[in-house]
């Protein structure tokens with residue numbers, strides 16, 4: 001009752017200890033810094049150059065030390081009271097006597113970058129200034145150890161570039177000159193990359209002169225401090241890649257078709273996304289610099305005594321992890337399975353389970369336990385090669401590989417034998433493509449695809465036979481069990497019901513609108529706010545919040561418990577600011593490095609994506625704040641996202657692009673899901689009955705409410721029929737009214753959607 005009162009009367013009470021505000025509190029910012037260091041990935045550390053030791057002198061190059069990018073732009077941005085850049089972090093370590101930093105360089109970069117900001121350049125989109133040679137001389141006279149910093153920014157509504165010299169995926173010409181200058185004058189070279197997604201790794205991977213590389217992602221408001229923590233060894237890195245780092249941009253199988261058209265994207269590579277491609281297709285294997293799951297530590301680990309067995313339909317795995325080095329650290333144990341090729345064809349390896357250890361002291365051993373349901377290894381037969389529209393465990397031997405990256409594993413003794421093909425789930429065809437001519441097979445060749453007809457079979461909802469209460473009832477009466485929601489609905493006029501189906505005016509600090517707002521019946525106007533890296537409140541509202549690291553970094557922590565804590569912290573900030581629906585987690589798949597919003601999404605792998613999202617949702621909803629898992633689905637490109645048709649096989653949809661959502665929904669039931677802007681095989685996501693009702697609700701048993709993405713181009717009547725309940729941030733009342741008058745919609749159609757909204761509101 002108390003929880004609900006908050007949203008009825010919207011008091012904005014400080015929620016921290018001793019009457020202090022918790023929003024942007026020291027406690028939450030400390031969590032942000034802790035998380036940042038957990039997900040940064042040490043890619044290279046030859047000669048043990050890192051951690052820096054004993055008052056080591058360093059010279060720091062690159063504008064990124066000052067122009068640090070905390071996260072991406074658009075709705076995934078967060079308004080903060082400050083950001084600590086890389087130089088800030090290193091200065092603190094200097095004050096602690098751990099290192100000495102050459103001061104002349106920061107003066108140069110600060111002046112140059114401030115000038116560019118004054119000229120209107122956006123943070124993170126400045127150009128690398130030309131380094132004066134006297135400065136280089138002076139820095140080289142000071143020390144033989146250089147840190148090169150590189151940053152990247154991307155945002156909503158645009159995609160990144162992937163051409164050599166572009167200063168985006170690749171280094172710009174000015175950056176290359178800076179790198180070469182540094183290489184020519186310094187003996188020891190460390191590289192720090194501050195980006196939200198993959199960038200070119202070949203320049204440091206193939207260069208023996210560069211000893212150490214920290215892929216620091218976009219680490220939130222104290223990301224610069226977390227970088228310094230790792231460089232100086234105050235934190236031992238434990239992040240592991242959740243995306244494959246290929247040699248060149250063109251090596252990703254989706255690169256060729258990524259920019260083929262503004263109107264569509266054809267997912268020819270099918271299920272062979274990320275490591276599923278590089279580990280499977282033979283000539284792709286050598287085109288990887290840093291494999292999925294890879295990340296170094298300042299200590300070493302031994303994974304031994306691996307035990308795998310099957311018990312009651314689950315594969316159970318355990319392994320002993322020993323810290324064999326000299327520094328405390330954490331290791332991530334990863335379990336990959338290899339399913340028989342059979343008739344459907346399979347990736348060589350697929351992630352089945354994972355577990356990050358606690359901090360292990362040198363010499364300490366800890367046993368970790370993991371499990372996965374046997375059906376998780378099934379593949380979807382969308383062409384009826386064995387059984388149409390069924391998840392199949394094909395006959396043969398299923399093998400297990402355990403290690404600390406997809407390429408550093410040990411094969412377990414145990415094999416799971418399936419004597420005959422088994423159907424694990426018989427489904428029906430949903431959202432199949434009519435325009436995908438071909439798709440990739442496991443040997444890298446392509447098979448041609450038939451053209452499927454749409455298969456929507458909509459069942460119209462039955463009108464409830466409840467009758468209106470004798471006296472006017474309020475929503476609190478439903479909450480208190482005095483009448484049913486069906487009875488409550490009966491007292492609302494058609495126009496009142498229609499009014500519940502779209503966004504409502506902003507109140508308080510919100511700018512993304514509210515839902516509900518029928519005061520007459522005590523239905524509060526519940527505000528929404530973004531986003532994945534923290535609660536986003538626009539600057540003019542005067543409230544700053546905590547910016548957590550970007551989702552790509554969080555995925556590299558491989559630590560769902562950490563993400564749960566971020567969910568709890570962000571939800572408390574939402575609650576304190578009278579926001580009821582936090583528009584996160586964003587969980588589209590990293591199909592290609594260039595998608596402008598990859599920083600908001602977790603990984604190329606659906607299991608990590610699903611587990612991280614599920615953990616965040618659990619954290620958020622433990623605070624009685626609604627999470628909104630977004631964007632359902634196949635929203636993997638930003639340019640022309642309102643009109644772009646994602647043309648993709650049903651198998652790839654189910655095994656890759658929907659799988660993360662499926663895991664999240666089944667594990668943690670988000671109270672809301674947000675449909676995406678794009679079309680899926682010719683039908684707009686929010687009008688897509690197959691996806692929203694057929695799969696999300698009927699197959700996965702999703703109990704919550706579905707909202708559109710903001711200001712989409714879809715038709716509200718079709719959305720209601722598809723099961724998309726709410727149109728945001730506003731709707732088209734008259735057009736829905738007309739559909740009702742003309743019989744395209746029934747009162748029951750409207751009530752179903754409105755009831756889902758009210759059920760959600762009563763959970764807050």
Ligand code: BGC
Nearest residue numbers: 075156512530583630709710
């Ligand atoms: C984004 C969503 C976001 C919404 C509200 C849209 O442009 O795609 O992710 O939640 O705006 O800001």
